[in-house]
Amino acid sequence: MLNLPNSITLVRILLVLVFTIVLAMGGAAPIHDTSPIDSMPFEGYFVSISMAGCIALWAFVAGAISDFLDGYLARRLNLVTNFGKLIDPLADKILVCAAFVYLTYMGMCPFWVTIIILFREFLVTGLRQVAATQNFVIAADWCGKWKTGIQLAYCIACLVHLAYGPNLFEPLKSLSVGIIAEYFRDTLMWISVILTLWSGINYCVQGRHFLLK
Secondary structure, eight states, X not given: OOOHHHHHHHHHHHHHHHHXXXXXXXXXXXXXXXXXXXXXXXXXXSSOHHHHHHHHHHHHHHHHHHHHHHHHHHXXXXXXXXXXXXXXXXXXXXXXXXXXXXXXXXXXXXXXXXXXXXXXXXXXXXXXXXXXXXXXXXXXXXXXXXXXXXXXXXXHHHHHHHHHHHHHHGGGGXXXXXXXXXXXXXXXXXXXXXXXXXXXXXXXXXTHHHHOO
């Protein structure tokens, strides 16, 4: 059933496509790589790199806002559907995973962090599907919700740096704003890793009966 919350969820998936396509068209190089990318013959041809970063940032922000908006409206308007239960968490995972893969490519997120994020999402999705086949629902807990919020905040902080970093931080270099922002991003990253592991363990504990069968 395509109601308002479900429509917002589908828009979030479209925003992920915008996020991905624009960054691919912009052809931005990793921040630690100053050499040209020979494997990208269309680097920056369709969209300027700075413009691509800005469009990607605001597409991601809109997607993050929609993540909270569709769930709120579904509960408030009593429009919770099976389609929404399926597509909403899927859209969240696509949005977060796309951002983490891109940030790893850009050299802003360690490879192992992205692996942990992807592993947890695949594990929980598979566990929920197994539980659903036996008419059991593994509900999202507060840890999982905070995990998603911190992950989104970390991705936005990194995307802000990629889109506006030089203009924001270079004029204020004497005030160490860039260093403070880096510490802030690192803090968000570590909190997201801890919550990711914690929530993953919680889901495994809830679904341990299905894992042991």
